[in-house]
Amino acid sequence: MLAINLKDKVALVTGVSSGIGAGVVKVLTKAGCSIAGCSRTEENDKTITSLKDDLEAVGQQFFYRRVDVTKEEQLTKFVQETGEKFGKIDIVISNAGVNVFRGAAQCTNDDWMYNHELNLAAHWRLAKAAKPWLEKSENGVIVIMTSNHAFSSIKGCFPYNVTKTALTGLVRSLAIEWGPAIRVVGLAPGFIETPGNDKWFESFPDAEAERQRTIKLHPAGKLGTPEEVGAWCAFLSSSLAAFATGTTYLLDGGRSAILQDD
Ligand SMILES: NC(=O)c1ccc[n+]([C@@H]2O[C@H](COP(=O)([O-])OP(=O)(O)OC[C@H]3O[C@@H](n4cnc5c(N)ncnc54)[C@H](OP(=O)(O)O)[C@@H]3O)[C@@H](O)[C@H]2O)c1
Numbered sequence: 001m002l003a004i005n006l007k008d009k010v011a012l013v014t015g016v017s018s019g020i021g022a023g024v025v026k027v028l029t030k031a032g033c034s035i036a037g038c039s040r041t042e043e044n045d046k047t048i049t050s051l052k053d054d055l056e057a058v059g060q061q062f063f064y065r066r067v068d069v070t071k072e073e074q075l076t077k078f079v080q081e082t083g084e085k086f087g088k089i090d091i092v093i094s095n096a097g098v099n100v101f102r103g104a105a106q107c108t109n110d111d112w113m114y115n116h117e118l119n120l121a122a123h124w125r126l127a128k129a130a131k132p133w134l135e136k137s138e139n140g141v142i143v144i145m146t147s148n149h150a151f152s153s154i155k156g157c158f159p160y161n162v163t164k165t166a167l168t169g170l171v172r173s174l175a176i177e178w179g180p181a182i183r184v185v186g187l188a189p190g191f192i193e194t195p196g197n198d199k200w201f202e203s204f205p206d207a208e209a210e211r212q213r214t215i216k217l218h219p220a221g222k223l224g225t226p227e228e229v230g231a232w233c234a235f236l237s238s239s240l241a242a243f244a245t246g247t248t249y250l251l252d253g254g255r256s257a258i259l260q261d262d
Pocket residue numbers: 014015016017018019020021038039040041067068069070095096097098099118145146147148188189190191192193194195196197
């Protein structure tokens with residue numbers, strides 16, 4: 001039977017306190033990893049303690065640190081501490097990020113800089129800090145969480161869409177400069193059921209009506225789940241995906257296949 005086996009691998013995942021990051025940890029736990037996770041949330045938060053309990057229940061370890069990924073010093077310290085704790089890092093899932101939807105005319109310089117630091121620069125800095133550890137792994141992998149906004153966008157989603165598009169260039173550069181020791185792939189989810197995505201629906205007068213309308217626009221007939229994104233991260237991190245590098249995979253329930261809505 002073909003199975004994704006990441007037994008004894010160490011994965012570092014950012015943004016584990018919510019949504020996709022928490023889903024990634026749940027799936028990587030089932031694939032056999034020990035995991036270092038971070039976010040700005042306190043360690044005693046119930047999502048964090050539940051992820052820790054699940055890992056420890058199956059004999060794998062969880063290491064958590066409060067980290068603001070826009071603060072380079074905190075980020076590099078977290079990478080160093082992870083490497084020292086586990087003796088290695090095999091997989092990096094660079095996931096932390098939030099929607100910064102302002103619109104091109106309304107976007108201030110502060111919005112632009114915040115979005116740039118969080119949704120672009122932090123991914124590059126994390127990759128750079130993890131590089132020496134990943135080079136020592138037999139199968140070093142970086143998965144960078146970009147977005148369907150890297151391929152098409154919606155009015156008002158500037159400047160988020162700009163940095164998510166730029167991440168596809170980051171993926172290409174890192175893959176060609178750091179391969180074959182390290183594979184680097186982008187993963188571009190579409191609408192995924194997360195607290196981050198709920199905020200999008202809540203920006204409409206009737207959030208549930210907008211959610212149902214959006215579901216109908218997806219050939220898959222549903223929105224994605226954090227665990228479905230986690231499953232792609234597990235596959236892309238495994239030796240089954242040894243030929244996957246330098247590109248960004250779109251995971252959008254078929255939404256982008258439609259040229260014009262009915
Ligand atoms: N959901 C979707 O439909 C969707 C679609 C495409 C792409 N994405 C991408 O997927 C990633 C996760 O999104 P999500 O929907 O799961 O969002 P979410 O539910 O809002 O979770 C965001 C995660 O990022 C962390 N985070 C935010 N700012 C941070 C910072 N400065 N330092 C450290 N951690 C930080 C948050 O933790 P704290 O608040 O505790 O720090 C949280 O764990 C993002 O990169 C997003 O752009 C999501």
